Amino acid sequence: MGNCISNDGTHSGRVSGDYQESHELTRPTRSDARRPSRRTTAGPVAGLDARSRAALPPRLRAAEGGHGTLHGWIEAINHSARSARPISVADIQSRDVPIPPTVYRAARDDADDIAENGVPSGRSPHQTDDQYLADIIRHTASTGGSGGRVPSFSANQATSLRFLRPGIGMSFVTVDTTRDPRGFRTAANILLHDAERLVQQGLVSPGTVARAIEKLVDENESEVFYVRGNVPHSMIQSALAR
Incomplete structure (x- = not known):
């Protein structure tokens, strides 16, 4: 399996203990979740530049509706025969699991700094x-x-x-998500509810979304992300030097 928990390093730095509410980033609930659009378009989505369109895999460029909808991208993935088996929206939905009360991370940050200041987001x-x-x-x-x-x-x-590496100053972090459960989202949740809009805005290419869907399903990815910036120190249950 791929990066179920990030094995990439994050830069150290002092992290604010506060976080800002963001309705746009908040995890959709069953009552407010919008089903992925089933509409298809014959041409490129408005707002997609030539570079983003060029990033599409050949089969994705050729597939009807593949430019702008989740269903179109999944159809194109299945036509490409790259996936181990046919993919459906239900496969992505099945990976949009409830956020557990506790999540873990192997971090390349000082344990004392994390305990005092929280987990830096790496966000500009x-x-x-x-x-x-x-x-x-x-x-x-x-x-x-x-x-x-x-x-x-x-x-x-x-x-x-599994992502801890001895001798390089890593920390093992346990985070209490119950203090802000809607601030945490799965990759599947973001693909289901935001991918179409982000492609339309030109912020991510259709080809990248297609690869994310394939990796999520074929490798059974189960990553969780905090989308409100730095994880404040009040959510840190423990940070142990390893």
């Missing part, structure tokens, strides 16, 4: 909420993490422990 001060969601999709599509730009967490302690 000038980065918009949607740009950060796009970075999460790129992280999910990647085979090597995001180089610290997007710290991820796992509900599986054993999975997180």
